[in-house]
Structures are given as C-alpha cells and as structure tokens.
Amino acid sequence: MRIVVLNGVNLNLLERRDPALYGGISLSELETRVYQWARDVGASAQCKHTNSEGEYVDWCHESLDWADGVIVNPGAWTHYSYAIRDALELFEVPVV
Numbered sequence: 001m002r003i004v005v006l007n008g009v010n011l012n013l014l015e016r017r018d019p020a021l022y023g024g025i026s027l028s029e030l031e032t033r034v035y036q037w038a039r040d041v042g043a044s045a046q047c048k049h050t051n052s053e054g055e056y057v058d059w060c061h062e063s064l065d066w067a068d069g070v071i072v073n074p075g076a077w078t079h080y081s082y083a084i085r086d087a088l089e090l091f092e093v094p095v096v
Contacts, residue, residue, distance in 0.1 A: 001041075001042070001043040001044070001068045001069060002043070002044050002045075002046070002066055002067055002068045002069075003038060003043055003044070003045045003046070003067065003068065003069045003070070003071060004045075004046050004048070004059070004063045004067045004069075004070050004071070005031070005034055005045055005046065005047040005048065005070075005071040005072075005073070006048055006056060006059055006060065006063075006070065006071070006072050006073070006074070007027060007030075007031075007047065007048065007049040007050075007073045007074075007075070008049070008050065008051075008053075008056055008072075008073060008074035008075040008076070008077050008078075008084075009050075009051050009053070009074070009075040009076050009077055010051065010075050010076065011027050011049055011073060011075050012027055012049055012051065014026055014027045014030065015027075015029075027049060031047040034047055034071075035047070043068075043069075053077060053081060053083060053084065054083075056074065056077070056084055056087075057083050057084060057087045060084070060087035060088060060090070060091075061087060061090075063091075064090055064091065067091075067093060068093055069093050069094045069095075069096075070088070070091055070093060070094070070095045070096070071095075071096050072084075072088060072095060072096070
C-alpha cells in the first residue's frame with residue numbers, strides 16, 4: 001500500500017503555532033510519526049509540504065496514478081480552496 005500525505009499552507013511552522021490547538025510538534029516530527037506508522041502497518045508513505053496552492057493541486061494530480069490512499073492536511077485551504085477540493089474529488093482511493 002502506497003500512501004501520500006499532502007500538507008499545506010503554513011504547516012511548515014506548525015511548532016510555532018498555539019500548542020493547545022496544534023499539539024506543539026514540528027511538521028518534521030509529524031512526518032516521522034507518519035513514516036513509522038506506515039512501516040508498522042506494512043505500507044509506504046510519501047509526505048509532502050507546500051505553501052503553493054498550485055503545487056498542491058499538481059501533487060494531487062500526480063498521485064492519481066500511484067497512490068493507494070491519500071491523507072490531506074491542507075491547512076487554511078480546507079476552508080476556501082475549490083481547486084484542491086476538485087483535485088481531491090478525482091481520487092478513486094480512500095482520502096482522509
């Protein structure tokens with residue numbers, strides 16, 4: 001199983017955000033936990049981060065050809081990006 005994890009805008013500064021809301025860990029620490037989880041369940045994971053909405057959409061399109069599952073954490077784009085929503089709608093695999 002191949003999983004892509006797509007992290008979005010401002011998550012590169014996760015550890016600087018309110019720890020009561022965001023957990024107080026860095027994006028790097030979060031990705032380390034994802035990689036360990038993937039190994040534990042016999043999967044492979046590829047984590048990506050960008051602050052560019054267009055790049056995020058491109059990664060969605062590229063992942064259509066190989067990902068068996070998608071984990072999305074688009075940050076603030078969750079609230080207003082129709083482009084990302086439309087790109088995610090194309091997946092025929094589980095999207096969380």
